[in-house]
Amino acid sequence: MTEAVKTPKIPPEEQELLTINGDEAVAYAVKQSLVDVVAAYPITPQTIIVEKFSEFVANGEVHTEFVPVESEHSAMSAVVGAAAAGARAFTATAANGLALMWEILYIAASLRLPIVLAVANRALSAPINIHCDHSDAYGMRDSGWVQLFVENVQEAYDTTIQAFKIAEDERVLLPVAVNLDGFFLSHTLENIRLLPDEKVHEFLGGYRKVPKVKVDYFDEEVPLMLNPARPLSFGPLDLYDYYFEHKMHQVEAMKRVPEVVREVNDKWYELTGRKYGDGILVPYEVEDADIVVTVLGSTAGTVRHVVKKLRREGKKVGMVRIRMFRPFPHEELAKLLKDAKVVGVMDRGISFGSYGPSFLEINTALYDYKEKPLLVNYVYGLGGRDAPPELIEKMFEELLKDAEKGVVENKLRFLGVRE
Amino acid sequence: MPAQTLPQIPIKKGEPAYKLWIFEPGWKGELPLILNLRQMAEQKRPAILPGHRLCAGCAAPIIVKLASFAFRGPTIVVNATGCLEVATTIFPYTSWAVPWIHNAFENSAATASGVESAIKAFKKTGRLQWDHVDVVVFAGDGGTFDIGLQSLSGAAERGHDFLYILYDNEAYMNTGIQRSGGTPKYAWTTTSPVGTVLPGKTQNKKPIADIMVAHRIPYVATATPAHWLDFIKKVRKGIEVNGPAFIHALSSCDRGWRHDTSLTIEISRRAVDTCYFPLWEWTPKTGYLLTDRSLAIARNPKLKQPIEKFLEIQGRFRHLLKPENRHLLRELQEYVDSVWEDLLNRAANAPR
Numbered sequence: 001m002t003e004a005v006k007t008p009k010i011p012p013e014e015q016e017l018l019t020i021n022g023d024e025a026v027a028y029a030v031k032q033s034l035v036d037v038v039a040a041y042p043i044t045p046q047t048i049i050v051e052k053f054s055e056f057v058a059n060g061e062v063h064t065e066f067v068p069v070e071s072e073h074s075a076m077s078a079v080v081g082a083a084a085a086g087a088r089a090f091t092a093t094a095a096n097g098l099a100l101m102w103e104i105l106y107i108a109a110s111l112r113l114p115i116v117l118a119v120a121n122r123a124l125s126a127p128i129n130i131h132c133d134h135s136d137a138y139g140m141r142d143s144g145w146v147q148l149f150v151e152n153v154q155e156a157y158d159t160t161i162q163a164f165k166i167a168e169d170e171r172v173l174l175p176v177a178v179n180l181d182g183f184f185l186s187h188t189l190e191n192i193r194l195l196p197d198e199k200v201h202e203f204l205g206g207y208r209k210v211p212k213v214k215v216d217y218f219d220e221e222v223p224l225m226l227n228p229a230r231p232l233s234f235g236p237l238d239l240y241d242y243y244f245e246h247k248m249h250q251v252e253a254m255k256r257v258p259e260v261v262r263e264v265n266d267k268w269y270e271l272t273g274r275k276y277g278d279g280i281l282v283p284y285e286v287e288d289a290d291i292v293v294t295v296l297g298s299t300a301g302t303v304r305h306v307v308k309k310l311r312r313e314g315k316k317v318g319m320v321r322i323r324m325f326r327p328f329p330h331e332e333l334a335k336l337l338k339d340a341k342v343v344g345v346m347d348r349g350i351s352f353g354s355y356g357p358s359f360l361e362i363n364t365a366l367y368d369y370k371e372k373p374l375l376v377n378y379v380y381g382l383g384g385r386d387a388p389p390e391l392i393e394k395m396f397e398e399l400l401k402d403a404e405k406g407v408v409e410n411k412l413r414f415l416g417v418r419e
Numbered sequence: 420m421p422a423q424t425l426p427q428i429p430i431k432k433g434e435p436a437y438k439l440w441i442f443e444p445g446w447k448g449e450l451p452l453i454l455n456l457r458q459m460a461e462q463k464r465p466a467i468l469p470g471h472r473l474c475a476g477c478a479a480p481i482i483v484k485l486a487s488f489a490f491r492g493p494t495i496v497v498n499a500t501g502c503l504e505v506a507t508t509i510f511p512y513t514s515w516a517v518p519w520i521h522n523a524f525e526n527s528a529a530t531a532s533g534v535e536s537a538i539k540a541f542k543k544t545g546r547l548q549w550d551h552v553d554v555v556v557f558a559g560d561g562g563t564f565d566i567g568l569q570s571l572s573g574a575a576e577r578g579h580d581f582l583y584i585l586y587d588n589e590a591y592m593n594t595g596i597q598r599s600g601g602t603p604k605y606a607w608t609t610t611s612p613v614g615t616v617l618p619g620k621t622q623n624k625k626p627i628a629d630i631m632v633a634h635r636i637p638y639v640a641t642a643t644p645a646h647w648l649d650f651i652k653k654v655r656k657g658i659e660v661n662g663p664a665f666i667h668a669l670s671s672c673d674r675g676w677r678h679d680t681s682l683t684i685e686i687s688r689r690a691v692d693t694c695y696f697p698l699w700e701w702t703p704k705t706g707y708l709l710t711d712r713s714l715a716i717a718r719n720p721k722l723k724q725p726i727e728k729f730l731e732i733q734g735r736f737r738h739l740l741k742p743e744n745r746h747l748l749r750e751l752q753e754y755v756d757s758v759w760e761d762l763l764n765r766a767a768n769a770p771r
Contacts, residue, residue, distance in 0.1 A: 036540035063543050065536035069529060070573030077526035077570065081497065081533025084520050087540055089533070147525030207546065209707055210461060216511075217439070218607060226518035228442040228552060235521035236508030 008273030015193035015272065022156045022185035023048030024190055026092065026118045026178070028062075031056045031158035032200035034207050036087035039067035039078035043097040044130045045182035048121040050092060065309070072097035076104035078116075083113035084234050086225035087162065088208035088238040094182060095122035098136045108175045109144025110250065111234060112139070112224075114167030115175040115206070117145070118160060120346075122182040122295065123383040131384020132182040134296060135349040137325070138357045145251050146176040147326040148255055149296040151175035151282075158274060162264045163193075164204055169264075170211045171256040179325075183384065195272065203271060232407055254327045261324055280329045282321040285311060286336050289318030291399045292346040292373070294333070294362065296322050299380075299387050303346070306392040317396055322358060330365035337366065339372040341403040344395060346415075348381045349355045357381075375410045380415035391416050423488050440466060440516045442493040444548035449491045452655050454648060463488045464516070471514040472506040476673035476680025478687065479503045479586045481644040482564035486584055486693065487517075489654035489766065494553045495520070499527035499562035502593040502672075503586065525566035527558045528574035531581045553658050559623065559670075560601030562592045563704055564625050568600075574662045575634040577735065582657040582664045584611035596675040600625040603695075605747055607735040608636040608675070618747055638664035640700035640710075645687035649698055649711035656700070669696045677734020686732060688712075692722070693729040694759040699766060709767040712722060717769045723759075726752045746751060 020028070026049045030038065040050045050068075057066045064081075071074045072093050079089035093101060098119055108115050121137055122128040137147060146166060150156045156178065163176040177246045180186055196202075212221035215232065222230035238246060258280055261325070265279025276282055284304050286292050296305050300321040310317045320336050337343050343366075347356020354360065359377035378395055381387045395415055402408050429440045453459045466487030473480050479502060487494075488489045496519045498504045504521045507514040522530040535554045541547040558567060563585045571583065590608045591597040598611040603624045611620035615678045637660035642650040650668065657664030673679065673684045678686060690696035691712045698713040709717050727748070730736035739748045763769045 037536045039529075039533060039536070063540060065543075067541045067577065069532070070569060070576070073575055073664075074526060074529035074532070074570050077522055077529035078533035078536065080522050081520065081530035081535075082537040082540075083533075085495070085534045085537035087537035089537075102525060104526065205546070216693055226495045226520055228440070228495070228518060228549065229444055229515060230441070231439050231518040233508050233515050233519045233521075234515035236510045236513060237505040238510040242510050272672050388648075 003038040008269075009271050010195060010199055012193060012273065015195055017191060017193055019189050019191050020153065021048065021187050021189050022153045023120060023187070025050050025153045025157035026180065027052035027056070027158050028194055029157045030060055030090050032087060032195070032197050033161055033164050033204055034201055035062070035064050035090045036208070037065050037067065037089045038091065039069050039075045039082070039089070040091050041069050041072045041075050041093070041097060043072070043094050045122060045186040046092045046094040046097070046118065047144055048186065049118055049120070049386070072100040074102060077110060079115050080104060080108050080111065080113060083108070084111060084116050084226050086208065086210045086219045086223065086227070089115050090117070092118035092120070094120045095124050096135045099124060099139060102140065105140050105143040107235070110246070112173040112253070113175060113204070114164070114173055114184050116160065116163045116167055116355060117175065118175045119177050119179045120182045120186040123208050129383040130182070132184055133348045133382045133384065134179070135382075136179065137179050138349045138351070141176065141326055141357060144174065145326060146172070146174055146324070146326055147179060148176065149179045149322065150185065151298055151300045151321060153185055153188065154192040154274065155276060156185055157192055157194065157263055158268060158272070159204065161200055162268055165259070165264050166260050168208060169260045172253055172260050173211065174250070174253055174257070179297065180277035184298040193272070195322045199271070203267070240242040257327050258329060273360060276323055277321070280324045281332055281336065282323055283336050284321070286318035286320060286340070288316055290341040290403050291344065291396060292318045292320060292321055292340040293346060293399070294320045294337070294358065295324060295346040295397070296358065297348065299346065299348070302387060302389055303392055306389050306396060310393070310396055315400065322376055325358065328361045330361065333362065334365040334369065337362070338369050342376065342399045342408070344374045344376050344399045346378045346380055350379045350382070374402060375411065376402065376408055378415045379412065385416050387416060431448050435624055438464065438516065440464070442549060446493070446549055452489060452504065453652070454651070459488060466490060466506060466517045468514045468516055470512070471531065472509065473502060474674055475498065476591065476683050477502070478644050478670040478672070478683050479588070480671055481666050481683070482584070482586045485644060485647050485650050486512065486654045489651045489658065490555070491553065491658055492551065493549045494555055497522070497531045497534060497554065499528050499556070499567060500524035501556035501559035501562055503557055503559065505593060520709065524562050526570050527556045527562060527567060527585060528571040530555045530579065531583070532574045532579045535579045535581050555658070556581060556583040558583065558585055560587040560589060560595070561587065561599045564600035564627050572634065575631065575636050575665070578662045579664055582654065582666065583669070584654070584666045584668060586668050586670035588670045588675060590672070590675050592672045592675045601627065605736065605739055605751060607738070611746075613738045618744060619735070628665065628667040635703055636663040636665060637661065638700070638702055640666050641698055642666055642668045643687035643691060643696065643698070644668070644670070645684045646691065646698060646711045653700060657703065675735065677737075680730055686729070689729045689732070692716070692724040693726050693755065694723055694725060695729045695755055697759060699762065705767060707762065708768050709762070709766045716761055719746070726755050754770045
C-alpha cells in the first residue's frame with residue numbers, strides 16, 4: 001500500500017501522471033535508469049516491456065544497446081557478458097523463459113553481477129498456460145537472486161528503479177528480480193506517477209559505477225570488470241579448495257540485503273512520497289489480529305479489501321504482504337505473526353509433494369517460538385485462476401473457525417479449485 | 420594511424436615473457452602484425468601465459484598463442500566451457516594476460532554479444548577509454564557444433580562485432596572423448612566405440628564453417644596451427660572486419676586422437692595435405708578462396724596425399740587400416756574427395 005508523505009522532495013504535481021500498464025511501467029523505469037544493455041526475448045505476458053523499450057530505442061530516446069536475442073538463455077547470457085564488461089544491464093521474461101534462463105541465473109548471481117530482471121509472473125508448462133502464478137519465481141528461489149514482488153503498477157515502476165540501486169550497492173552486488181503478476185499487473189492500466197528523468201539519474205548516481213576490488217597481482221584496487229587496463233579472469237574453474245568459500249561470500253551478501261532494501265525504500269519515500277512498508281514486509285492491521293494472512297504480489301490488494309470489510313464487521317483479521325521473498329525475512333516476519341492465533345499462508349505456487357514455498361519459510365521462521373500460531377497453507381490461483389474477494393473471505397471464515405477450534409486439521413488447502 | 424606496441428614490447432632479453440597485457444586508458448594505435456618468425460619470437464607476447472594445465476601435445480594453446488599474436492590492441496576474450504577453460508583458470512590461478520570471461524558451455528557467442536554491446540554503449544556515451552576494444556571467442560567443437568550452435572547462429576544473425584575461433588578437436592575431450600557433431604565418420608570415441616557391429620562413428624562431420632558461410636557474415640576461414648602464417652593473417656582479418664567473423668581451427672588432441680605428443684603439428688599438416696581439412700577463407704565479396712597449402716594442392720594436384728597419411732598416425736582410426744575394413748577406408752577417401760572437389764568448384768582462385 002502507498003502511504004503519502006507530507007513533503008516529498010518531488011511533490012506529486014512535479015511527477016508526470018501516466019495511464020499505463022505494468023509492463024510499460026517497467027519499460028519507463030528502465031528507460032530512465034541509464035541502462036547500457038537490454039537483451040530480451042519475447043514471451044507473454046512480459047512482451048510489452050520489450051516492445052515498449054524497442055520503441056524508445058527506435059526513437060533514439062535511450063543510449064541503450066538493445067540485443068534482440070534468439071532465446072532467454074542467450075538473453076541472460078548476454079546480460080552476464082554486458083554486466084561483466086561494466087555495463088548496467090536489464091532483461092525481462094516469464095515462466096518457461098525464466099526456466100530456460102535457469103542455468104545462467106546461478107552464474108549471474110555467483111559472478112556477483114548487479115543485473116535487474118523483470119519477471120511477469122506466469123504459470124509453467126505443462127499444460128501450457130499464459131496466466132499468472134508464482135511457480136516461475138519460486139523455481140529461481142535458490143539461485144542467489146534477490147526477489148522482490150510488487151502489488152501494483154506504481155510499485156512496478158518504483159521497484160524497477162530501486163532494484164538497480166539495491167543490486168549495485170557495494171554491500172550487495174547481487175542480481176535483483178522484480179516480480180509483477182502476469183496480466184493482473186503486466187496488462188492492467190493504472191494511473192501512476194513518474195519522476196523526471198534527471199531525478200532518476202540522480203537517485204541512481206548516474207551511469208553504473210563498477211566497484212573496485214583487491215587482487216593479489218595488482219598493487220592497487222582494480223575495477224571488478226573486463227578491463228583491458230587491469231585484466232581479470234571472470235568465471236574460472238573453482239574446485240573443492242575454494243568453491244565453498246565463494247558460496248559463503250554469497251551467503252554474507254544476502255545477509256546485507258535487507259538493510260539496503262530498507263534504506264532504498266526510505267530514500268524513495270523522501271524523494272517521491274511513496275513507500276512500501278519497510279521495503280521488505282507490508283503489514284496491514286496485524287497488531288491485534290487473531291488471524292493474519294500472508295501473501296505475495298497483486299492479490300494483496302484483494303486481501304486488504306477483505307480485511308477492511310471484516311474489520312468493519314468487528315473481526316480481528318490482518319495481512320502481511322511479503323515484498324521481499326529472497327532473502328526471506330524470517331525474523332521480521334515471525335515478529336509480526338507470532339501473536340496471532342492462526343496464520344494463513346497464501347502461495348500462488350506449490351512444491352509438488354510438499355507445501356507452497358512461502359509456507360515452508362514461515363514454518364521455519366516460527367519454529368523457535370514456544371507460543372506460536374497455528375499455520376495453514378492456502379495454495380491458490382494456479383494458472384491465473386481468479387481469487388475474488390468472496391473466495392478470500394471464505395478463507396478468512398475458515399481460519400476464524402480454526403482459531404475457535406484451536407486446532408488445524410488440514411494444513412494444505414486449495415483455494416478456488418473445483419472438487 | 421602509426422602502428423604502436425604494448426608498453427612492455429619488445430621484450431627485453433632476460434625479461435619474463437609472462438606479463439599481463441596492460442593497455443592504459445587512452446592507449447591508441449594498433450599492435451603490429453609481425454609475419455617474420457624471428458621478429459615474432461623476439462617481440463610478441465602471447466595472451467595465454469605459461470603454466471597452464473593443458474596436456475602436453477595439445478594444439479589448443481598453440482592456437483590461442485598464435486591467434487593472440489594477431490590481436491591488434493585491447494582485447495577481451497570469451498571462453499566456452501571446455502578443456503581450454505578448465506585448464507587455464509583453476510582458481511586462484513589464471514593463464515590469461517587479457518581480460519577473460521567464461522560464462523557457460525553453450526552461450527559463449529551470446530556472452531560475447533553482451534560484452535560487445537556494452538563496449539558499444541560505452542563508446543556511444545563517451546565512456547570507452549580506447550578507440551576500440553576487440554572481442555575474441557575461443558570455443559571447442561562441442562560448444563560450437565552442438566550445444567552452442569543456436570547461440571552462435573543468433574549472434575551471427577544479429578551482426579555483433581566479434582571473432583569466434585573454434586578450436587576443433589573433433590570430440591568432447593574435456594569430459595573424456597565422447598563423439599560430437601565435429602567427430603569425423605568412423606572415428607573411435609568413447610560414445611562411438613569400435614565394436615563388432617559398428618565401426619566407430621557412423622555419421623559425417625557437420626560442415627560448421629559452411630554453415631557460418633551460409634550466414635553471410637563478413638569473414639569465415641579455416642586454419643590449423645601447422646599453417647601458422649596463414650592462421651595469423653586470418654585472425655587479423657577476422658578482427659578487422661566489422662561484424663562477426665568465424666575461424667574453424669583444427670586442433671589435434673593426442674589423448675583423444677591417440678597419437679604421440681610430438682605429432683600434433685605433423686597431423687595438422689597431414690590433415691591439409693590429404694585435403695581432409697582444406698584451408699580456405701570466404702568473404703561475401705570474394706566467395707571461397709583457397710589459401711596456403713590447399714591452394715598449392717589445387718594448382719598441383721600431385722601434392723594431394725591419400726587419406727591414410729592422415730589416419731595412420733592416429734589410434735582412433737586404427738581399425739580402418741585393417742584389411743577387412745578396406746571398403747570403409749575407400750568410402751572415406753571418396754567422401755574426402757567429393758568435399759574437396761566441391762570446394763574446388765566453388766573456390767574463385769582454384770585453377771579451372
